[in-house]
Amino acid sequence: MEAKIEQTQKLLTSHFSKLIKENMLAHAYLLSGPAGTGKTALALWIAQVVFCRNPQDSKPCQQCDECLRIKDGNHPDVVVVEPEGMSIKVDQIRYLKSEFSKSGVESRQKIFIIKGAHKMTMSAANSLLKFLEEPAGQVTAFLLTDEPNKLLPTIISRCQLFELSELTKNQLVAQLVEKGFSTKIGNVLAALTSSVNEATAISEKENFEKLLSVLESWSNKVIAKDDIAFVFIQSRLLPLVKTKEEQELVVKLVILLMRDLMLVKFDEQNEVIFNTNLKLYQEKMLIFTTRQVVDALELCLGIPKKVERNISFQNVMETTTLRLLDIFS
Ligand SMILES: [Zn+2]
Incomplete structure (x- = not known):
């Protein structure tokens, strides 16, 4: 079984699998790119590489318990935070911190993923900033955004930046078809925009x-x-x-x-x-x-x-x- 992200973001997946192999994963990454480019899929895939029990050629096997728990969103060391309504609130960041401090095994790597990171309120962003400055143990953060210019510069400066390449027309059509559009409508929408979100908005x-x-x-x-x-x-x-x-x-x-x-x-x-x-x-x-x-x-x-x-x-x-x-x- 192979994750699709290995094809759509070939360069980034091989870059990160190499980093992990060499034990060079940094503390914080900012993954930016338009909707549909696979930011979440990439972050989860990286987490799988870190935890997978039977990595094959530095890629996650997608079959072991660790891989499956990450895919299903119930891995204790991989925490995903996403906007509740319009914003990510300070309580959500506090929850994240508490999740990481209560875990017993000190040496174990932990990963958190913040989706729509530009939607953090000012106090959430400040709370996160402290966490990024003094990470408890071996923590890697992935901040995901399609609007990096809306993030606090202090946060950006803490992160290594990676931009996900836009989908090709064919990849975009494939994603739209997966969302339930006919191939024909998918083709029309892909001719009008290169963003999955915008395409959906037009169709609605x-x-x-x-x-x-x-x-x-x-x-x-x-x-x-x-x-x-x-x-x-x-x-x-x-x-x-x-x-x-x-x-x-x-x-x-x-x-x-x-x-x-x-x-x-x-x-x-x-x-x-x-x-x-x-x-x-x-x-x-x-x-x-x-x-x-x-x-x-x-x-x-x-x-x-x-x-x-x-x-x-x-x-x-x-x-x-x-x-x-x-x-x-
Ligand atoms: Zn695995």
Whole structure:
């Protein structure tokens, strides 16, 4: 059995397993990186390397009692603290300290992990700082954050900093699928953002899936040169778009749809995002010239500027539709 983190954060896992092998683990680390990059998984994996009974090639076996207890969150020497509500309170840090002081075996290594470390209140941070300055015994701290700039400089200066690399597009899609999204929605979301949290937030917008399906049929009508595409804007699209944010989302999706056309034209089908349109796109691309496809994409890339200039959104989308119908005729 192999932990996924060994693939997604290859450099860091091998760095830490080497450190542990050489008995060089420091007192405090700050692991920073966007949501979904595996900060918690990495910290737990490192704890497993430290405690595993049968490490293989300096990697945890994932099968022994120690590995399993760490994975399940009930290992006495590995304590995880996370925000309660909006913050990590001083009592939580006090609890952490007491957990570590009551343990009998002095020489045993202990590890604590603070998730969302930037959410510590000022008094929690100060209490932790004292702990980092005078650790009781062999303690290693992992502070995890996606907003390192919000941490007290005094805390940062106590830690060794490691930045986790962003997920590749494929890793992000895989994570989204694991969270229950379809591959198609995962692909669309991964084209819009590189953060798992942001992707989830976008998907939770009211009408998100409806919006996708309306835009997909709009794009199909446009390239089929069906004038109904124009009517679609007012009758089906606008009722779903109320805020400036939603307008921006629509524009991004329209650009992605036209980008798909270009990809099909240049035989890069594997990169296509809205694959439900693929068959029609392929048919049409036998007829359309490269010039037409480039013009269409160029036109759509110009939409954000128009929306910024506060020209009415309906107006922008309707004019764009008319121009597209013209380009494809
Ligand atoms: Zn093990």
